[in-house]
Amino acid sequence: MLFIVIMLVGIGLVMLYSAGYATAASKKAMEYDPNYFVKNQSIYAVIGFIGLYVASRFDYHLYAKLNPLIAAGTLVLMYLTPFIGTSVKGARRWLFGFQPSEIAKFAIIVFFATMMCKMGKKRMKTFRWGFLFYLGCLGVLLGSLVLQKHLSAIMIISITCGIMMFVGGTRFVYLVTLVGIGVTGAVAYILKNSYAMARIKVWLDPFSDFRGAGWQASQSWMAISSGGLWGMGLGQGRQKHLFLPEPANDFIFAVVCEELGFVGAMLVLLVFAFFIIRGYVIAIKAADKFGTLIATGVTTHIALQIIMNICVVSGLMPVTGISLPFFSYGGTSLVVLLCEVGVLLNISRFKAVLP
Numbered sequence: 490m491l492f493i494v495i496m497l498v499g500i501g502l503v504m505l506y507s508a509g510y511a512t513a514a515s516k517k518a519m520e521y522d523p524n525y526f527v528k529n530q531s532i533y534a535v536i537g538f539i540g541l542y543v544a545s546r547f548d549y550h551l552y553a554k555l556n557p558l559i560a561a562g563t564l565v566l567m568y569l570t571p572f573i574g575t576s577v578k579g580a581r582r583w584l585f586g587f588q589p590s591e592i593a594k595f596a597i598i599v600f601f602a603t604m605m606c607k608m609g610k611k612r613m614k615t616f617r618w619g620f621l622f623y624l625g626c627l628g629v630l631l632g633s634l635v636l637q638k639h640l641s642a643i644m645i646i647s648i649t650c651g652i653m654m655f656v657g658g659t660r661f662v663y664l665v666t667l668v669g670i671g672v673t674g675a676v677a678y679i680l681k682n683s684y685a686m687a688r689i690k691v692w693l694d695p696f697s698d699f700r701g702a703g704w705q706a707s708q709s710w711m712a713i714s715s716g717g718l719w720g721m722g723l724g725q726g727r728q729k730h731l732f733l734p735e736p737a738n739d740f741i742f743a744v745v746c747e748e749l750g751f752v753g754a755m756l757v758l759l760v761f762a763f764f765i766i767r768g769y770v771i772a773i774k775a776a777d778k779f780g781t782l783i784a785t786g787v788t789t790h791i792a793l794q795i796i797m798n799i800c801v802v803s804g805l806m807p808v809t810g811i812s813l814p815f816f817s818y819g820g821t822s823l824v825v826l827l828c829e830v831g832v833l834l835n836i837s838r839f840k841a842v843l844p
Contacts, residue, residue, distance in 0.1 A: 490767045490837070494541075494815070494830050496760055498534055498823075501816035505530055507723060508744040509737030509818060511730045526737045526818050533820040537827030544831025545838070549783060552832075556603040563589065563596035564629070571636035582637050587821040590634065590642045594649070595829055597630055598786030601650060605657035606779045613658030620663040623654055641797065641811040649790040656785050692807040708733040709740055709802050712747040720750030737818045739810055742802045758799070765792045771837045780836040787829045 509526035512519075519525040552559070566589040574581040582588055601623065605613060613619040627650050634643045651664055679689060688702070695703030695710065712728035715721060726747040729736040736744050746754045768788030775781040791814050798813040800806040812819055814826055 490764070490771070490830065490833060493760060493764045493767060494827070497764065497815040498537075498827075500757065500760070502527055502530060502534065503723070504741060504745055504748075504816060505737055505818055507726070507748060508729050508741045512737060515731060529820065530818055530823065533823045534827075536820075537824040540824055540828040541831035541834070544828045545834040547831075547835060549780060549832055549835045549839070552599045552783070553603045553606070553779060556599055559596050560600045563593050564633070567593055567630065567633035568636075571633065574637075582639055588819075590637065590639055591821045591825045593630060593634075594642070594646060594790050595787070595825065595832075597627070597646060597650060598653065598783060598790070600626065601653050601657070602779055602782035602786065605653070605782055610658050614660055616660075616663065619657075619659045620654070623650065623659070624667070639810075641809045645790055645793045645797070645811075648793055649786055652789050653782055653786050657782060688807060692804070695804070705734045705740070706804060706808055709743040710804060712740075712743040713803065716747040716750040716754070718751050720746075720748050720753055723748050739798065739812055739817060740802055741816050741818075742799055742813050745816075746802075761795050765795070768792070768833060771833050775836050776839040780839060784833055784836050787833055791826065791829070 506524070506527040510523035513525035514521055514523040522528075566584060570584045570589050571581050573584070575583040577583060582590060604623070604626075608618055627647065630646065631643055634646070651667075655661065655664055679686060691698050691702045692706070695706035697703060699707050708728050712726065712733055715727065721727070726744050728747060729744050733740055733743060742754070742757075745757055749757070765788060768784060768791070772781050772784035772788060775784055794811060794814050797806060798811045798817075801808055801811055812822055815823065
């Protein structure tokens, strides 16, 4: 796991430099410094690896004792963000220079894992405690994300919690019913909302509004198609030169495809696949249920971010703000991700010392 993560962060820094230098060199806010993104991300990577080491040495069982403090502190930060946070493109997701939603992903995992272990199998099978209780707790957190207009985080946290509930013992029929209601509601909303229908049309054919809502997706498709089998060569991509929006953030994988081609992109996906597999192996072999649930939650939310980001970039999902773990620029995300990997390593260590 550690070797895979070092490899991902290393490749991510190289691709971030390539993807971001044109944007950084063109903006006064970044001091016209082409190295702006990679220099900052390198600092965050060092901090993150320090956090990884500390987390790998911190007994993960202590998170259960710290759960009330973690949950309360996270909720305070999450509900402060929509009111006093920094507004970026019409959404308030930043507070004092970091994104509380990244911390919230781990906090809700710890909360669910702690409560599931306390309740036991019998109560987890009941509708009241095994389903409604967790649904209500999840709703409290999602309310803050709705205020922040953070759709991608809502999707990732909801699916992660659903999978944790299934692993924790919630009856499958309850979860299937909830998914059915959610899908039906989403379809009904789209059919009755002209704005939503327009977004779906642009998603299916971004070139139908090439210079408007479809610009970002269109440029991403052009970057991917330009890469061909072997790519244009590292640093030789063209769409990142102020054509493709957010090449150093949400759409960095399009730059990977353009410069490294199909072969290079598949190798990157293979490393991601190894990461996900190792995460679930750690979950399966954890020393106790609490470790299994924590490892399942952490691996699932990272896997969802990887899958959803690639789906957005390739046009399999509508455009929404989802970063690519270990690649996209962002200090909060990278530091928290590396700390979560440290938690996985600590869970694996406890398994290793058991008879």
